[in-house]
Amino acid sequence: MIGILGHVTLSLAFVSAILATWFYYRAAQFGAEKNESIANAFFYVKGALTLFASGLLVYLIFTHQFQFYYVYNYTSSDLQNIYLWAAFYSGQEGSLLLWILSSFLVGLAIIKWTSPTYRTPVMVFMGMTQVFLLSMVSGFPMPWDGNLGASPFRTLASEMPNAPVFLQNPDFVPSEGSGLNDLLRSPWIIIHPPVIFLGFAMMTVPYAFALASLWKRKYHEWIHVALPWTLGANLCLLTAIFLGGYWAYVTLSFGGYWAWDPVENASLVPWIFGMAGIHAMLIQKKHASSHKASIIFAILAYVTIVYQTFLTRSGILGESSVHSFVDLGLYNQLLIFMLVVAVIGVAFLIYRYRELPEPKKESPVLSREFMMFSGSMVLFLVGFVIILGTSSPILGRLFVDNPTPPDQQFYNNWSLPFGVLIGLMTVVTQYLWWKRHDLESLSAALIKPTLAASVVTVLLVILIDMRNLAYMVYLFAALFALVGNGMVMYGLLKKNPRRAGGTLTHIGFAVLMIGFLGSAFDRPMVDSQTRDYNRAVAAGQVYDDDGFPENQPVKFVELERGKPKLIDGRYMVTFLSAEITENKRPGEQEYEILFEEVESDRSFVMHPTVYPMLSNSSPGAVEWTVDPAVRSGWNADIFMYVAGSSLVEREIERMNREDPGQFQSIDQLGPQMADHDPDITEIRIKRNGTAQIGEYIISFRNFIYVDEDELPDNSIIGVKADLLLEHRETGESWEVHPEYILTRDGDSQYAFNPPKNLEFTDGSIRFKDVHPDTDEIGLAIRGIDGEPEQEWILLAAEHKPMISVVWLGTFLLMIGFSVAIIFRWSDQKKREKQKIGDRELAGNGQSEELTVQVIKEDDAKPA
């Protein structure tokens, strides 16, 4: 019922989006306020319906209606409330809903704050993107071929009609869902996706404004309104990228914040193009040139968002990404979405291209507009390189069959020279931005930052023994950018701090550059023997048994419990304990690792954890994953995880031993494990059969029936298991007879089966249950699980310099963006107010000159 309601709601929302777009088009093309109010009405209805559908989905999730594919696939009944919330957008369909909702909010803001000149044409394009997004989740019935898109309200039965269970019983409802991926069960999921989709939604605005300006031939004014939106979109994308990077760094074992993964690139490239657009718009604002670039970059930023959405959601990336989505059959829709967005953009641009204003004369090289324009171009090229790499499954076919993604080196090798170039350009451009310079005065102004950066670079190169020339150049560029922009900032703070946003972002970029360099100096923290070995490997002096040179360094150390090892020449590291704590997840193990600095008294304990990923495991094969521990410092972090341990191996062995068939589904493994005492082993054993436990062989020889006289009162029946335990090495053997007595208490029956203590060791055997159908009994055994073996861990620890500097740079960028948004927004408000004021004045016939000027700025020359 709710499913049908959901379908209908989303289908209606889809229809409303189409109607809203149509009426916005009529309003934009033919005027008439009536059209616009109808369009607005449909737009609100669309928003309300989407909101309602989202509410329904949340309701289905919270009431655990597992007959729905989406609910089954992303949730389970043991999920905490915050993750049930997050499950709303953890899947692909829900994340599209979130995107649509964000776009709706942005649309509301546009309706409220945009001047009538641009409002309706802008809303046409906002509406158009909504139509496409809604088409992907609407489930709108299509006359020729099922439903449009993948509705979050489709049922399991409709998703797999041929599954045996549904053939047998079409109304089958699974009792448990498959649960949210364990890696997503992290508080970061609450904040990361909403921010990114808000960024995506906001990036639609410059696109819509650029097209509206082409449509309405008003090429000047739009940038004033679009600028704060583009800045806002960039702030959101940056925040989302930071959150994603931080999340990956603290929860995944690859030990970094960035891996050039296609999904990461999917938000980085629009950010870079958005940045190019911001620079182009600023030139247009100050110098009335680069109209084309503003429009092209605004279009490009959004087209890349859709293109990268296509790449990551169409299934085309397949193996090359760790978190690309699965193909939901949206390939065609995504392709059409991308093509339409791109073709409309390009077509409008070509149609109006000759009409677009051109600067009358070329700007000199040493002008802010030329330098900023070059900066935009450099940013464009960076984005181009990253898109090229991300597109390897498609574009790689030009060169090889069956292409792999490029090595990370491809991205790194190109970003280094680009980083240097951008670092140097920021300073030159900032100097030119705030003051007119010729070559002489600019050189004079640049002497100070050059000198300061050179001195610091030389000192640092000596201090950290840097040998790589490319790194030295990069370091110089970063320091030059830091000092140069810092000096500009110093001057600004005294005069005009409101306008300091832009400069602050450049300082943030310089800080980021320095932080990035740190990752070139990551080093595994190992003992001195391993370090010597790694040095020999690096020098090509180590050969394996077959005479081939070894080329892989060893990045981890084995630690036995309680035995300290000196690692990284600086810390005595001791593996203190390993325990199944189940703090956050069933089966979770926490390790305590003590670090004692040898040269001081400082010491600290780190707590990496390891846990079975139950949501991804099948009963027979449990998948284990690690949760690293990070200790952040001002100049370097210690990042570590437990790559393997005796406790994990023991748990794997135990899980394999315990009959996995008894678990009905994976999720039942969870609660059971929660009650599990790791010291107890449960087995099933057939009559006349044997089982091996640790050092012992247990034979179950027969049942011994207990005489009624010996039974307590109210007993129904009593039976003992005749067990023989034999030590495998010594051959010594003992008989044990644990009992199982069924008693009655009123109407209910219960079993009395206390553990039987073993005489030869500190342990016990409990006669757990009887399985007459298979002639087996269940035993719970404690204490003879082999000799207490030596506990060990494989510890992978890494020394990672300047991670904090990366975060610092990101924060400076964020603050810079925020300051710039506030400034540009209030600037625009002032401009609008002044315009109204001017009109009023003009209406009184007092200032015709001003009005003419305003109109000139507002309207392009006629075609």
Next chain:
Amino acid sequence: MRPRLVFGIAGIIVFTTLVMINFSQSINSYVDFEQAAEMTGDRIHVVGIWDNSEPAFFSSETMQFTFYMKDESGNSRRVTYPNPKPNNFEQADQIVVIGEMRGDTFVSSDMLVKCPSKYNDTTNPEFTELD
């Protein structure tokens, strides 16, 4: 033509050429072991599945994980990997090893393990519970 425009276009052509050349060198084909044996370079990608008829183990002496992998043409080869066994190794329905052939052994520096239900894409979950 304005000189600056010519300069810009030439720059872009040179840049694009360089990027494309570098890009073509940075990507590889997924190959099988026999093709890998004839190739040079230490970033060769081989796709396959774990050959579980042979033992897979981590040796704390050599600090290497050793297993046998069957490539898509059915060739089985010994593979070494300089890290502990990836946690989800056994259930992987596809493994990509990156490295080079040395004699009959593939020495990998990286391994990507793709699991059947890694991203909750259970399109065909098994219900054991029938009621």
